[in-house]
Amino acid sequence: xxxxxxxxxxxxxxxxxxxxxxxxxxxxxxxxxxxxxxxxxxxxxxxxxxxxxxxxxxxxxxxxxxxxxxxxxxxxxxxxxxxxxxxxxxxxxxxxxxxxxxxxxxxxxxxxxxxxxxxxxxxxxxxxxxxxxxxxxxxxxxxxxxxxxxxxxxxxxxxxxxxxxxxxxxxxxxxxxxxxxxxxxxxxxxxxxxxxxxxxxxxxxxxxxxxxxxxxxxxxxxxxxxxxxxxxxxxxxxxxxxxxxxxxxxxxxxxxxxxxxxxxxxxxxxxxxxxxxxxxxxxxxxxxxxxxxxxxxxxxxxxxxxxxxxxxxxxxxxxxxxxxxxxxxxxxxxxxxxxxxxxxxxxxxxxxxxxxxxxxxxxxxxxxxxxxxxxxxxxxxxxxxxxxxxxxxxxxxxxxxxxxxxxxxxxxxxxxxxxxxxxxxxxxxxxxxxxxx
Numbered sequence: 001x002x003x004x005x006x007x008x009x010x011x012x013x014x015x016x017x018x019x020x021x022x023x024x025x026x027x028x029x030x031x032x033x034x035x036x037x038x039x040x041x042x043x044x045x046x047x048x049x050x051x052x053x054x055x056x057x058x059x060x061x062x063x064x065x066x067x068x069x070x071x072x073x074x075x076x077x078x079x080x081x082x083x084x085x086x087x088x089x090x091x092x093x094x095x096x097x098x099x100x101x102x103x104x105x106x107x108x109x110x111x112x113x114x115x116x117x118x119x120x121x122x123x124x125x126x127x128x129x130x131x132x133x134x135x136x137x138x139x140x141x142x143x144x145x146x147x148x149x150x151x152x153x154x155x156x157x158x159x160x161x162x163x164x165x166x167x168x169x170x171x172x173x174x175x176x177x178x179x180x181x182x183x184x185x186x187x188x189x190x191x192x193x194x195x196x197x198x199x200x201x202x203x204x205x206x207x208x209x210x211x212x213x214x215x216x217x218x219x220x221x222x223x224x225x226x227x228x229x230x231x232x233x234x235x236x237x238x239x240x241x242x243x244x245x246x247x248x249x250x251x252x253x254x255x256x257x258x259x260x261x262x263x264x265x266x267x268x269x270x271x272x273x274x275x276x277x278x279x280x281x282x283x284x285x286x287x288x289x290x291x292x293x294x295x296x297x298x299x300x301x302x303x304x305x306x307x308x309x310x311x312x313x314x315x316x317x318x319x320x321x322x323x324x325x326x327x328x329x330x331x332x333x334x335x336x337x338x339x340x341x342x343x344x345x346x347x348x349x350x351x352x353x354x355x356x357x358x359x360x361x362x363x364x365x366x367x368x369x370x371x372x373x374x375x376x377x378x379x380x381x382x383x384x385x386x387x388x389x390x391x392x393x394x395x396x397x398x399x400x401x402x403x404x405x406x407x408x409x410x411x412x413x414x415x416x417x418x419x420x421x422x423x424x425x426x427x428x429x430x431x432x433x434x435x436x437x
Contacts, residue, residue, distance in 0.1 A: 003138065004224045007131055008174050011161045015123035022255045024394065026122045026129075027423050029090055032262060032401050033100040034416050034434055037083035039337055039408040041066030045195040046082045049202070053078050062109035063432030072109040073209040076159070079105035079435065081202030084151070085195075086337045087318050088408070090262045091269040092129075093367045095136035095154060096144045099260060102155030102204035103128040107162040108435070109209055111428030116166055118426040124162040126257060128208075132158025133256045135226070143237040144189070145301055152187020152200035153236065157226070159208020167216045179221025180211040182232040192305065193316040261368075261388060264400055265334040267318040270302040273370035274321060277386035278328040281374060286382060288329040293356040296321060296372035300361030307359050310351075314340035322354035329353075335407055 040046055050067060058071030065082045069075070083089060084101040092099050103125055111121040136154035144150050160181040164174050184207045187200035215221075225231050265275050274296055298321070306319040317323050317340050324334065327350065333339055344350070365371065371385035392400070398420075405413030416434065419426070 002224060003227045004175065004178060007134070007161070007178065007226070008171050011127055011131065011165055011174055012171070013127065015119060018123060018126050019255060019258070022126050022130075022257050023122055025258055025260060026125045027420060028262075028394075028398065028401060029100045029125065029129075029260065030104060030122070030423070030431075031405070031417055031420060032090060033083055033104045034431075035401075035405040035408055035413055036086060036089045036101070037065040037079055037435065038412065038416070039088070040082045040085035040198075043082065043085040043198075045085050045198050046078075048195070049078045049081055049199075061113045063112060063429075063436040065435055067436060069436070072113045073206050073213070076105040076109040076205035076209045077202040079108070079202070080205035081198040084198035084201035086266055087197070087268060088263050088266045088337060088404075090260050092133055092136075092257070092260045094256055094259065095133040095150060096139075096141060096367075097132070097136060097149065097151035097155055098201060099129045099132060099155070099158070099257075100125075101198075101201040102151055102208070103132060103158045103162050105202070105205035106159035106208035106212075107166060108428060108432065109205075110163045110166040110212065112432045114166055114168075116428045118423050118428060118431060120166060121428050121431065122423070124165045126255065127165055128158040128160075128162025129257050129260075130158075130255050131161040137256070138227075138233060139237050140239070141301060142239045145304070146237065147189050148236060149187035149189050149191070149197070149200045152204045153185045153232075155201070155204035156185035156187075156207040156211075157181050159205050160211045161208075163208045163212035164215065167212050169212065169215055173215045175223065176219065176221045177211045177215035179223070179225030180214055180219065181207060182225030183221075184211060185232060189305065193308065193311075193313070193319055262397065262401060262404075264404060266337045266340065267324060267334060268306040270298070270306040270367070271319075271321060271324050273368060273386045273388050274298070274372070275324060275328050275334055276388070277370055277372070277384040278325060280386070281382055281384050282329055282331070284382075286329065286374060286376070288326065288331070288353070290376050290378070291329060291353075291356075291374055292377045293358070293375045294325055294372060295358045295360070295375075296325070296370060297360055297362035297365060298370050299365045299367050300363055301367065303359065303361050309354070311345045312342075313345055314342050317345050320354075321359045322357040323350055325357050326350045326353035333407075335404060337408060 062075030
């Protein structure tokens with residue numbers, strides 16, 4: 001069957017047939033997303049989008065982080081942007097983007113609007129996130145390397161599928177929603193380091209709600225806006241091969257979602273393997289003052305994402321190998337969102353250290369790997385490397401995410417994670433109250 005037909009069939013999969021492991025991961029993603037959103041409510045992008053949302057009005061049925069209700073589409077836009085404002089949310093490297101900040105805001109806004117329960121919300125996220133990953137895989141790294149932000153492009157399709165499922169769209173309505181999303185999805189990497197990057201996540205969520213709502217009202221679209229002639233894939237990545245436009249049937253009962261990765265450092269995920277490798281060196285006794293120079297190897301695609309040589313703001317520091325290398329070895333807490341101030345970009349010690357950090361592309365490394373050599377002032381060298389693909393037991397991951405929540409929000413973060421075992425008995429509006437409180 002064509003890819004879009006497989007996608008539509010998958011979107012209607014009964015909740016009971018979804019892997020328990022995927023639903024469990026969806027719960028962790030939900031709570032981590034709540035933490036990221038609650039932690040981002042004071043960011044400038046949140047203040048500006050709240051003013052925009054209040055000005056638009058509408059039927060205010062959906063909760064927003066730290067404030068009042070808004071219309072579902074606007075709430076999705078606001079919550080998506082705010083939860084990505086700190087760049088501390090999860091990443092899926094096959095999707096080449098962030099799942100929760102695009103899919104959950106759309107799913108929760110619609111779930112609250114239609115009165116769904118938490119189980120419906122979790123299932124919609126699993127289905128929508130998996131759709132985003134599969135579409136991201138079809139678009140491939142070349143789509144990303146052209147300059148598209150897949151959190152916003154492939155992510156918008158995932159948000160549409162999740163929202164459409166919660167609206168109870170028929171197969172033909174879901175086809176129309178996906179087609180409408182194909183003409184709506186957008187987002188560019190040129191926005192990285194500015195408020196435009198979190199806005200991209202909000203766009204994905206907002207587009208999902210809008211396209212599902214319009215399809216429910218009977219708005220029509222082309223038969224296959226995703227993979228058809230002059231569709232999204234063909235126009236946004238001409239290198240996509242027809243042979244890639246197949247629904248991946250090779251994962252058995254394990255969904256690709258289960259490869260989702262979570263941030264434990266409040267910066268671009270492309271930097272995390274380097275940070276973890278340098279932390280190992282630091283644990284072994286290497287200090288900031290010991291290092292003469294660093295040569296780091298990373299997957300070449302990260303060079304256009306997080307290799308800002310001279311960051312001007314705290315936001316840009318989050319995308320700088322050279323700055324984060326010095327910060328890590330100096331002992332700066334990279335997991336605290338309030339670390340990344342504009343003053344940090346002007347730190348003379350970090351600026352001097354950065355001049356001795358060389359970053360080169362190495363296509364033998366995956367997106368999840370980093371490797372390099374520390375040359376010490378003593379003349380000795382030390383190899384460093386790390387692979388984020390190494391799996392974590394679910395209990396270990398829960399513990400690390402709980403610690404992250406408390407680092408971000410204190411007791412408030414602990415309170416959010418205290419509901420983990422209660423989620424199955426909750427409804428979407430109760431979860432909405434956690435968003436807005």
